Amino acid sequence: MSPPAVPAALHPVVAAFLADRAAVCAALERFGSPLHLVFPQVFTDNLTALTEVLDRARCGSRICYAHKVNRSSAFVRTAARAGIGVDVASAAELRSALDAGFTPDRIEITGPKGLPLVRAAIAAQVTINVDNLWELARIADLADTAVPVLLRLSGFPGSAPSRFGIDLAAVGEAFDLLARHPDRLTLLGVAFHLDTASTQERVRAVGECLTVIERAYARGFTPSVLDIGGGLRQVFSADxxxxxxxxxxxxxxxxxxxxxxxxxxxxxxxxxxxxxxxGTPVFHKYANTESAADILAELLAAPLPGHGGRAVGAVLADNLLDLWLEPGKAVADRAGITVSQVEFVKRAGNGATLVHLDLSRDTVTAADQEVLIDPLVLSEPGESAPTGVFFAGRLCLERDLVTQRQVRVARMPAPGDPVVFPNTGAYHMDLSAANAAMHPTTPKVVVHQSDSGFLLCGDEEWR
Incomplete structure (x- = not known):
């Protein structure tokens, strides 16, 4: 008996590409297998959906694409051309953003930073989202002109403890540092990032941040930005x-x-x-069915306690505060797939059928997480005979089962069949890609749908 199917949610552009088996085979023949394919048109559609939500709100806003979700040059160039900002978290990402055409005023650097990265951020004259008091003090020590900073806050009541950010109890110390160095530090605003899908938890954090902003004004600062970070969800499953x-x-x-x-x-x-x-399974958040745009709209429309029941967006507008957000997964949602080929099929000693692929588990997911959306086998047309298989990787490690759960396939795969892992564009491609045994890093290729069909080019070549 075959297991239940778990179908993937596919963007129409991606679905059209996969329906064109000749186009998929042409990509594999030209660029080899395995292959990461990225779709800038899908990226743009996702960005448009978020922008439309923000345009309906009364407050000013800025989207900063979180570069860390994918190393793709095509994605960051697409973001630059769209006129949005970018959130970088390393010196390499900073160089990538500058090379893509971002000006310093559209770049924000986040995350924990050592001294070399603090120096690089100051030299580039970008906005620094400050993680801790040590970092804020180093900026004051090293800067020779005023650096725009956001204070990343944490320690919100009702939220899980976080290793990131300045605890609410230490905000006074941050204000003291800012007050001592007005020629080197400019408080642009405050920020937070919560690893949660809960709108109410975000609403509570917004309320705490507004209290901090009021305290900042009382100290003589003029912050104008509230940065709510990322964490907007993806939609993986079609059912x-x-x-x-x-x-x-x-x-x-x-x-x-x-x-x-x-x-x-x-x-x-x-x-x-x-x-x-x-307990909680180690699956990615595959069960979510709410789009990132809907999650953002829900937050902006949510009543804010202590503000007369007015919506979050209206309170920000009334206080002349700009809303910044740092979506990564949300703009890369369904904008990337990974394709490999079947090498052989075998029967294991426990009776299970193993379909061996020319990639490793770490190429499509973090090693501790399971792929719970069914890979798509692009077999030659034939009679349907659903069966359950395990997909196995190419590393000489017992743990290198690409799926450690049985997957339903329409018919038994054959050597050479393309196998597609949907929606790998956010983190899955780059978080822990394995190149053990001297396997090369899986290349990225841009797919662009035109009137004449699908155009392919290397990720670095995309303009």
Whole structure:
């Protein structure tokens, strides 16, 4: 019996490309396998959807593309041409943004920074999103002109502890540093980033940040920016009910109450005991069905406690505050896929069918997370015969199962068949790509849909 299917949500441009098997094969023939394919047109569509939400709000705003989600030059150039900002987190990303055409006033540098990165940010004259008091003091020591800074805050009531940011209790010390160096530090505003999908948690953080901004004005500063960070979700599954059905079948198999869909003794983070499964699985957030644009619209429309029930967007507008956000996953959502080829198929000693690919697990997901959207096998047309298989990687490591759970395929794959991993554009391609055994880094190729078909070029060549 084959497992339930977990179909991927595909952007129409990506779906059209995958429906053109000749175009997919041409990409593999020209650039080799495996291959990361990026779609700037999808990136632009995602950006447009977020921009439309912000345009309907009364407050000023700026989107800063979070470069760290993907190293793609095509993505960062697309962002530069769109006129938005960019959020960089390393010296290499800073150089990439400048090379793409971003001017310093459109670049924000975030994350924890050592002394070399602080020096690079000051030299480039970009906005610095300050992570801690040490960093703020180093900027004051090293700058010879006023550096625009945002204070990243943390320690919000009701939120999980974070290793990032300046705790709310230490804001006074930050203000003291700013006051001592008015010629070297300019307080542009405050910022936060929460690893949550909860609108209410973000609303509480906004309220705390507004209190800090009021304190800043009382100290003589004139902040004008509230940066709410990123964390907007992606939509992976085309069928939320199918996702739930697979998860239910997977847990039943772990309990021995149905066919086993897992490999070996793996439990995907579930705790199995007493005839029940508990805990949080180590899947990416595949179950989300709400678009990033809808999540942002919900936040801007949410009533803000202590402000007469007015919406977040209206309060920011009334206080002449600009809203900054740093979406990465949201603008790369469905804008990238990874394609490999089947090398061979074998039967394992436990009776499972292994489909070996010419990539490793780390090429398409972080090693501790499971791919829970079905890869697409682009077989030659033939009679459908659904079956369950495990996709195996090319490394000589037992853990290099690309899927550690059984995947439904329409028919048994054959050597040479292309296998597509959907929606790998945000983090999946670059977070922990493996090149052990001297395997080369998987190249990136841009796919552009035109009236004459699909055009392909190397990521660095895209203009």
């Amino acid at each position: 939320a009910a199918a996702y739930d059905a697979y998860d239910e079948a997977l847990r039943a198999g772990l309990l021995g109450q149905g066919p086993a869909l897992h490999w070996g003794t793996g439990t995907f983070g579930y705790h199995v005991a007493g005839g029940v499964t508990t």
